[in-house]
Amino acid sequence: MHRFALLGAGFIGSVHAANLAAHPGVDLVAVYDIDGGRATSLAERVHSRGTTDISDVFDRAEIDAVLIASSTDTHAEHLRRAADAAMPVLCEKPIDLELARAVDVTAYALPRTPHAMVDFNRRFDRDYAELHRIVRSGQIGDVELIQMTSRGPSMPPLDYIAVSGGQMRDQTVHFFDLARWFSGLDPVTVFAAGSALAEPRLADLGDVDTSAVVLELPGGALVQIDSTRRIGYGYDERIEILGSTGMVEARRHRTGSVSRYSRGHVVDDGLHDGWFERVAPSYRAALDHFVQALDGGQIEPTLTEALKAQAIAEAATASLHSGRTEPIVYPTLTERSLP
Structure with a gap:
């Protein structure tokens, strides 16, 4: 214990x-x-x-x-x-x-x-772990295009957003980490565009609620990420990875798999109400991974990997404000002696 x-x-x-x-x-x-x-x-x-x-x-x-x-x-x-x-x-x-x-x-x-x-924690989502296994085993050839979607059901409170670091650092950063994890590569440039559509007051905070990001990987492969804070129909998250010989995807998670048929209509189960209902099992899986590492297993994501995802978020935030493609500068670590 x-x-x-x-x-x-x-x-x-x-x-x-x-x-x-x-x-x-x-x-x-x-x-x-x-x-x-x-x-x-x-x-x-x-x-x-x-x-x-x-x-x-x-x-x-x-x-x-x-x-x-x-x-x-x-x-x-x-x-x-x-x-x-x-x-x-x-x-x-x-x-x-x-x-x-x-x-x-x-x-x-x-x-x-x-x-x-x-x-x-999304690395420990069952479906995303399977995507990772398939991609890294070479079953779809070389990665050429990754498409990721992160769409929240409703706007978080403004007082939360004001201290969150903005959409790139708070929401989309999870997918910057996944892009590195799936591809095994560190993106070299990023272009981000965004607007404050659901909550115009975000513009006063220098933030957005609707964004599209393009990352370029070494060798020219691309990653596209669309993120929104408010969609109104539940929590919508999905990933598609296109390779040189095939494609793999993790589709939307629904609350069930029942379809009801009537004349002229088919009614399917809807999406989860919020992000937590969708990803709750991944928190348990992440903890289990950490405990196993304490008993001698390999640990991930490390502090260094987290810094790389954060560096991508910093460059994406800079691109939002500059309107230009920005290079991604990854930090160099040297041992520190903090007070």
């Missing part, structure tokens, strides 16, 4: 708490949050202990690993403390909204913590 502490008792923290409590290889020892009432409430639901004392979390005598699901602006600091304790860590994305700070704390953490993983 691996003794875990969870940092963060908000929505995503509650998701992780339930998964940690249900995992047969995990003992969820503590739930930390700066809000004591919230920490205690969540801890009681999963038969754990709530705390507001951060030193409880990084005590190697009591805790073997931590899962960081606290507010985004605390991720880097908590990752640094995990590194100081030589403690394995599973961290929600991003490492930090500022790429430079994310690079610094990654360079600091890599030589100090034995296992560090960023929870780009």
Whole structure:
């Protein structure tokens, strides 16, 4: 049994708490949050202990690993403390909204913590894992075109969007990571165009809710990603990968597979109401992957891989504002000694 502490008792923290409590290889020892009432409430639901004392979390005598699901602006600091304790860590994305700070704390953490993983959970979606297996085994030849769609059901609150880093860093970044994972290549350029159609006030934040992105891979293959925040008919996510000898796709997920026929009409089951209903199993699978890595398995995605997805998001954000194709500059890591 691996003794875990969870940092963060908000929505995503509650998701992780339930998964940690249900995992047969995990003992969820503590739930930390700066809000004591919230920490205690969540801890009681999963038969754990709530705390507001951060030193409880990084005590190697009591805790073997931590899962960081606290507010985004605390991720880097908590990752640094995990590194100081030589403690394995599973961290929600991003490492930090500022790429430079994310690079610094990654360079600091890599030589100090034995296992560090960023929870780009879509890699652990059953269908996407099968796409990856098929593509990387060469069954469709060389990748020539990847088409990905990410369409949310409704606008998130403006106060969330204001601190999210924008659509490229918050939403589309998952698909930047998938593009690298599927192809095994680092994109070299990006062009992004977008508009604030569902929520015009986003323009005041320098953000968009509807976008199209084109990545160029080494060798000339292309990746197209369309992202929208609000579609009104459920959560719509799908991927198609065209190779030189074939094609593979992961279609829309519906709530069921029943079709009802009547004169002149066929009625199918619809899409999931929201993103979480669609991807919930992938959080459990990601946790299981991390726990297996603690027992000697390979870990992914690593901090370094997460930085690459973030670097693509930075270049895509720059392209949104410049209106030009932008080169993607990947960070170079050298060991840091942070204060």
